[in-house]
Amino acid sequence: MADYPSLHLLIGGEQVTGGGRETEEVIDPATGETIGTLPRASTEDLDRALDGAKRGFRTWRDTPADKRAAILTKAAGLLKERVSQIAPAITREQGKPVKDAMGEVIYSAMLLEFYAGEIKRIYGRTLVRPTGQRVEVQYHPIGPVAGFAAWNFPMINVVRKIGGALAAGCSVIVKPSEETPAGGIALVQALLDAGVPGDAVQCVFGVPDTVSRHLLGSPIIRKVTFTGSTAVGKHLARLAADDLKVATMELGGHGPVLVFNDSDVDKVLDTMVAAKYRNAGQVCVSPTRFLIEEDVFERFRDGFVERARTVKVGSGFEEDTQMGPMANARGPDSLAKLIGNAKDKGANLLTGGERIGNRGFFHEPTVLSEVPVDADIMNNEPFGPVALLNPMKDEDSMIEEANRLPYGLAAYAWTQDPARRSRLAAEIETGMLAINGANVSGVDAPFGGVKWSGYGSEDGREGVMACMVPKTVHEAD
Template identity: 40%
Template structure:
């Protein structure tokens, strides 16, 4: 892939990958660049038959793959990591073309995706069991950790590389085989990763990628008795339906669902650090991340100073096509996402919010919206009740710690939260009091392969990344031995 351009068929893989072979069909789905609306290529719109074939391929490959030593699997995962990093520039250009994020962010995502391959290559050799003191003198109790089996994974469009490896790497490290359904909006990065995996030595059938409309493929992946584990990243509403479908065969399920993260700035915060933290959390990937700040609460004593500093920083962001030159923010993924952002902003303005920066669709062919800061947003506005998934920071003024904790926890989501304070006692109280799976304390960036990623309440089940992420793909088997 080194040196390949976007028109190179070796980079734009326009076929699914099942059992080590390319697979096409009779119908196709066009994939467009959200920065200009141009068609990048097409993917086969495969359905239930192809999904069943992929499950069968994964099932057939399972005995040999799980039979390898952990070290042997680790060596292959490490080679996959190396191939990804060798192809980092080309993968980043592909990712930017289909997803829209700035090229520098895309390069960062490729490195982040590779980090999961490296991490779980190392963790593969640490799937430790236990020996438990026997309950009788002539009994010995052992706990073995074994792969769950065939894993079905469904990944979203906003991080088309990292969400793939965050699921596939621990599954393969544990000894499982995988059928992946990537988003039809951003499939090319996943297909490129699958080919790199094959080049690295991942055997045929161990990692399969099925493309097409979600419904028929999803019905197979959730309903097949040969799929032992289902893992999904996406919206809460879709996650609930998929999890319910999985219960027909009582699969293990892990879900990383929607967020509505509060970002809290107290009077004693370092305001410069808080502004930079919000810039990183809110405007990365055009606000299209599940952990991005969605509700911004600023204590009354520093509200106006914080708002002015934030608006000045936001006004300086460069918006444009990441492949056309240096940019800080790209387009939204499609017209529907753009319409949702416009609706949220309009409703907030009707409710009395003030525009400090942006608040308008940008001209041109792409799905661009100006980075936006609103002040005096009502706590009950849509922008605070729903996940906006766009480049809009709506500021809400608060007075007391108890008040802001109540506001922050007044949601069924519980993925991430952010707090800026220099008070040690408050740091503990608020971090412990927030109903979220992850808390950024004086930082706006919390994602790393070494720490568990996941939420509480309706933001999901299970954890990804870290040593805890490997456990999601392992079963604990008790062996009671009479001696």
């Protein structure tokens, strides 16, 4: 067990707390106990952050590319140096095993390193014109950015709001989740310590709707980027539309997994069971609807249940823990309703289905099979440790079910048929597709979805260009 750090806002490079500000408690999901007190930004704090972002944009935009790249690289190094202090704080506030929290910090550092390189790869182009004429396409940073991050990845979600914007030359005001604030604070502090001006990257907290309305109501903010639920994403998109602000929305999913009879079933099981229960299923790209070709369904079902029953659930600080608690009290309560509804509709509960104990927010790894499509859990993202296993007749029916929902963030498929792989890549409606694997992200690859899973991309070159605007310059002698 590790000490939890003190919490504060970061405005203009200063740690801001006290002063009669409203506060809220941060809860350890493994115990249900309060571990920290977080200050909420006042209206004056938000206005000061906005004024700073306006100044910080001009300063950071005009900082030479080599210097900006060096600063981001240094920040990545600081995260690596501090991983043994940051990761336990993430585990305390979010619940995931500390080894997974360490991986989250390292991935965040890798993303900053990639973006440092992209700063030097923002290219325009010159168009062909007759002698005496010149047309040049330039790319410029869009302006101050407001970023809002979800609680399931306290640092990765935040670095995705900040990294591409800073690489593009924008200033950023970020609001990590109030439930998991320490990861975001640590990230912003590393950037400040590395040399990012205090006005160019700031961190605030408060009542989410109040903060978002205030920031997006200001003409200073030119872009909003958000990770979270589809419902909240639609709300923020409407607020952004009032001032025609650019938006990137990384929203909910309901990941389909297509398992064909030519796949290596044991390999699929070993890979996808681990992926399903990673972070207690609280992952926007979590594999959830397993669509299994009929003639391998029973073998797959039995193997999945066997493996699910061996997942070690416990405190994230215990060395053999594979799955920690859910991150908040809402998680087990929501799953109880969804699982109950599925059973009422005729689904088979094969293992799990219950909360574990009465301390903290632990839940059993759960498997449901033959789940009717009208069950709530087949249509609404469970965001928890629940796998849904259904037999499917053939490829066409599997693709139809994969595309049935209005979500399209991540999808998975297992097959040895090269022609089928090409068909799946063309026909599955998703922003990211993993074939014969469980990884759908990489620092150099765009991360984002389609339909109700949002629009725009983070990570990769696309994450930088999403924070830039083209300008065409026509010039004549």
